[in-house]
Amino acid sequence: MAAWTTEFKQRFKPGEVDFRKSQAELFNAQALIYITLPKDLSLWSVHDIGAFTQTLVLSATAQGLASITAYELVKFPTLVKEIMAIPDSETLAVGVALGYASTDPLNSFSPNKLTLEQIATFKD
Numbered sequence: 312m313a314a315w316t317t318e319f320k321q322r323f324k325p326g327e328v329d330f331r332k333s334q335a336e337l338f339n340a341q342a343l344i345y346i347t348l349p350k351d352l353s354l355w356s357v358h359d360i361g362a363f364t365q366t367l368v369l370s371a372t373a374q375g376l377a378s379i380t381a382y383e384l385v386k387f388p389t390l391v392k393e394i395m396a397i398p399d400s401e402t403l404a405v406g407v408a409l410g411y412a413s414t415d416p417l418n419s420f421s422p423n424k425l426t427l428e429q430i431a432t433f434k435d
């Protein structure tokens with residue numbers, strides 16, 4: 312997140328984009344998807360949630376849609392659960408906003424990723 316902030320400040324001049332507004336307006340997305348997890352499952356299911364969500368956004372990309380996985384969408388879980396009629400037996404894990412991307416410069420920001428060598432250790 313620290314690297315993200317540094318990159319963001321390098322990429323945009325102050326006031327050039329409105330990051331907070333975009334978050335507050337839920338990215339102005341045409342659709343929101345909420346990923347939930349039954350509370351009685353084991354912690355292993357946390358792995359499945361990540362895999363499922365990634366496959367979902369890759370599939371959306373393949374269909375020409377933009378997406379963003381976001382904490383911002385589940386910041387008020389009680390409200391979301393009420394509006395979406397999610398039962399108490401489910402944990403609200405994360406949200407994914409989907410839609411056709413506008414030309415807002417915010418949508419062109421894609422922070423650098425660590426290289427393979429930085430995240431993996433190879434042994435002969």
Ligand SMILES: Cc1cc2nc3c(=O)[nH]c(=O)nc-3n(C[C@H](O)[C@H](O)[C@H](O)COP(=O)(O)O)c2cc1C
Pocket residue numbers: 334379380381382383384405420421422
């Ligand atoms: C669990 C999770 C929660 C996230 N929450 C937010 C968020 O609330 N707001 C946001 O702008 N990006 C959030 N992100 C980051 C974006 O989903 C995305 O990874 C980032 O904008 C980089 O996009 P890119 O990987 O397509 O370059 C979150 C990512 C994850 C995995």
